[in-house]
Amino acid sequence: MRFGIVRFPGSNCDQDCFKSVTEGLGQEAFYLWHRQTGLEGADVILLPGGFAYGDYLRAGAIARFSPIMKAVEAFARRGGPVLGICNGFQILCEAKLLPGALARNAGLRFLSHDVHLRVERADTPFTSAYREGQVLRMPLSHGEGRYVADGETLDRLEGEGRVVFRYVDEAGRATDEANPNGSLRSIAGVASEGRNVVGLMPHPDRAYDRVLGSADGLGVFRSALEAAAGAAS
Amino acid sequence: MPREGILDPEGQTIGRALGELGYEEVGGVRAGRLIRLTLEADDEREALERTAGMCEELLANPVIEDYEIDVRGVAG
Numbered sequence: 001m002r003f004g005i006v007r008f009p010g011s012n013c014d015q016d017c018f019k020s021v022t023e024g025l026g027q028e029a030f031y032l033w034h035r036q037t038g039l040e041g042a043d044v045i046l047l048p049g050g051f052a053y054g055d056y057l058r059a060g061a062i063a064r065f066s067p068i069m070k071a072v073e074a075f076a077r078r079g080g081p082v083l084g085i086c087n088g089f090q091i092l093c094e095a096k097l098l099p100g101a102l103a104r105n106a107g108l109r110f111l112s113h114d115v116h117l118r119v120e121r122a123d124t125p126f127t128s129a130y131r132e133g134q135v136l137r138m139p140l141s142h143g144e145g146r147y148v149a150d151g152e153t154l155d156r157l158e159g160e161g162r163v164v165f166r167y168v169d170e171a172g173r174a175t176d177e178a179n180p181n182g183s184l185r186s187i188a189g190v191a192s193e194g195r196n197v198v199g200l201m202p203h204p205d206r207a208y209d210r211v212l213g214s215a216d217g218l219g220v221f222r223s224a225l226e227a228a229a230g231a232a233s
Numbered sequence: 234m235p236r237e238g239i240l241d242p243e244g245q246t247i248g249r250a251l252g253e254l255g256y257e258e259v260g261g262v263r264a265g266r267l268i269r270l271t272l273e274a275d276d277e278r279e280a281l282e283r284t285a286g287m288c289e290e291l292l293a294n295p296v297i298e299d300y301e302i303d304v305r306g307v308a309g
Contacts (some may be wrong), residue, residue, distance in 0.1 A: 057268055104243065106242050108246060
């Protein structure tokens with residue numbers, strides 16, 4: 001199983017993704033430079049965190065025009081699994097592969113701390129190794145992570161079961177206090193209509209091994225492996 | 234400019250600071266971004282249309298932002 005990790009100028013969690021896959025999961029990972037036009041036969045595409053193009057204009061706004069994004073869009077449309085973490089999530093929203101947008105954190109501060117997430121859906125290629133309702137702990141690290149969409153879009157996402165992760169407290173309750181950035185309806189991650197494209201603001205790639213403080217994020221990558229194995233059989 | 238109904242924490246913070254300075258008449262602040270660009274066009278209408286396209290495709294994110302375009306002729 002081969003995970004392609006897209007590197008944009010300003011990506012900085014590309015190695016975290018690489019190690020999650022190679023050390024955490026024991027699978028093959030390789031980098032794809034954003035100027036490339038092909039995906040080199042990757043089975044899964046990861047868009048890592050960072051500050052692609054310095055977050056100029058808006059986070060992800062310029063990166064979506066990188067040549068490789070055409071290939072990523074075509075791959076996603078064919079049903080290929082694509083995961084965007086943090087800045088990768090912002091890029092997927094700007095590219096309209098995911099609905100909504102990530103606005104400046106409500107408290108205006110850059111946040112960098114652990115959060116608890118509740119797995120809302122286990123029927124995506126990045127959450128199938130979890131059970132619905134499971135509470136995970138992993139870090140987040142962003143200045144623009146407040147998930148925003150219009151009410152109609154939010155209702156549709158909820159109705160179609162496309163809210164994948166929500167910020168919760170340790171006991172799994174989605175309270176205002178547990179919502180770090182003012183995201184509407186405490187949304188931390190969403191999926192595309194076909195469920196094969198998933199984005200989330202917190203970092204499973206920084207929580208793939210207990211030595212990092214939590215191994216709760218490894219399931220995101222393991223899910224992709226199991227989903228591919230299931231699809232092949 | 235943040236769309237109506239979208240929380241604008243930057244604008245709120247500026248509003249509070251103005252209140253603390255004694256500008257208590259300030260009722261609300263929305264903070265946006267100004268992008269000034271020059272382009273060649275046959276007339277204002279063409280300049281407006283081209284710029285609106287740029288706003289829709291890149292300069293603004295319609296999910297969270299509104300935009301206004303102000304066209305001014307420059308010599309040359």
